[in-house]
Amino acid sequence: MEFDLIARIRARAGQRDDVELGIGDDAAVLRVPDGMHLVVATDTLNAGVHFPAATAAADIGWKALAVNLSDLASMAAQPAWCTLSLSLPQADVDWIDGFLDGFLALAAQHGVALVGGDTTRGPLSVCVTAHGLVEPGRALRRDGARVGDDVWVTGSLGDAAAALALLAAPESADGHRTEAGDAVAGASAWLRLRLDRPQPRLAVGAALAGVAHACIDVSDGLLADLGHVCAASGVGAEVRVDALPASDALCARFGHEARRELQAAGGDDYELCFTAPQDRRDAVARIGLEAAVAVTRIGRIVAGDGVRACDDGGRTWRPGRTGYAHFAD
Ligand code: ADP
Ligand code: MG
Numbered sequence: 001m002e003f004d005l006i007a008r009i010r011a012r013a014g015q016r017d018d019v020e021l022g023i024g025d026d027a028a029v030l031r032v033p034d035g036m037h038l039v040v041a042t043d044t045l046n047a048g049v050h051f052p053a054a055t056a057a058a059d060i061g062w063k064a065l066a067v068n069l070s071d072l073a074s075m076a077a078q079p080a081w082c083t084l085s086l087s088l089p090q091a092d093v094d095w096i097d098g099f100l101d102g103f104l105a106l107a108a109q110h111g112v113a114l115v116g117g118d119t120t121r122g123p124l125s126v127c128v129t130a131h132g133l134v135e136p137g138r139a140l141r142r143d144g145a146r147v148g149d150d151v152w153v154t155g156s157l158g159d160a161a162a163a164l165a166l167l168a169a170p171e172s173a174d175g176h177r178t179e180a181g182d183a184v185a186g187a188s189a190w191l192r193l194r195l196d197r198p199q200p201r202l203a204v205g206a207a208l209a210g211v212a213h214a215c216i217d218v219s220d221g222l223l224a225d226l227g228h229v230c231a232a233s234g235v236g237a238e239v240r241v242d243a244l245p246a247s248d249a250l251c252a253r254f255g256h257e258a259r260r261e262l263q264a265a266g267g268d269d270y271e272l273c274f275t276a277p278q279d280r281r282d283a284v285a286r287i288g289l290e291a292a293v294a295v296t297r298i299g300r301i302v303a304g305d306g307v308r309a310c311d312d313g314g315r316t317w318r319p320g321r322t323g324y325a326h327f328a329d
Pocket of ligand 2: 117118119
């Protein structure tokens with residue numbers, strides 16, 4: 001089975017001039033440009049854990065690559081190549097074709113070539129490794145935040161977690177229906193798109209090199225991920241919970257308090273959270289404009305440790321949970 005599937009994958013994998021040898025040999029051979037650093041990220045998606053079991057194959061394909069490109073984006077790397085390790089319950093040609101539709105559409109958007117992988121039988125699981133390039137010293141790390149920096153986030157927060165909440169319990173939108181029925185359905189569909197088809201913020205990430213001090217992509221929830229930046233940098237952060245960007249769809253489906261929880265602690269956003277000096281505010285705004293991605297200032301880096309969220313009255317605000325922990329009870 002495996003060879004038929006690999007042949008199908010090989011026939012469709014994208015090309016790049018710097019691929020000396022792609023799918024078909026024991027390993028790929030890639031030309032790393034002189035003077036560039038190679039940036040490598042791996043993420044696994046397991047059925048039922050990282051995506052609902054009923055997710056369409058094309059959406060799984062898209063997301064498997066997107067979450068890896070998001071890691072490269074947060075490092076300010078330019079993506080180049082990827083590998084794909086698939087564990088499949090059966091050799092389902094239709095499923096593979098659908099999966100490749102999503103995976104390769106995103107790969108083509110960013111000029112990424114699929115250069116190898118592995119195909120085995122087992123519970124549905126998708127592991128992607130993405131390789132990118134960055135100029136020496138330009139990678140955006142978690143440990144560069146400085147006291148006085150602004151904290152920024154791209155896009156909007158909480159949409160994917162909202163989609164999951166609606167799947168788990170449609171009534172969880174706490175009866176907050178300010179719109180007519182069609183608009184409610186439209187908002188729900190849009191939230192689902194944010195869950196299934198995250199857009200890696202590669203243009204913003206690359207442009208932030210030399211502007212931002214530290215960066216992380218938000219996958220486990222904003223407060224948890226900003227907490228990782230603070231821990232790595234030896235600083236604290238204050239976040240204004242009411243400044244967190246909310247999409248119209250989120251506002252249409254969830255009330256104020258539920259929304260805050262989803263935005264501050266929901267996972268799967270794949271937005272960038274970064275810190276930058278206050279005198280670079282104009283530069284950050286310009287980067288957002290040029291990439292056509294919203295950038296919102298949500299707080300600042302302070303001396304100390306940990307992340308404190310507060311409401312507009314200055315009172316400390318705590319979510320019911322802080323981020324998605326795989327091994328939590
Ligand atoms: P080997 O036994 O040497 O690992 P495989 O039969 O696993 O060889 O793979 C043959 C070729 O197909 C290799 O180049 C490998 O990288 C590629 N390949 C296998 N599975 C995938 C996949 N899911 N996606 C992309 N390339 C794959
Ligand atoms: Mg193999």
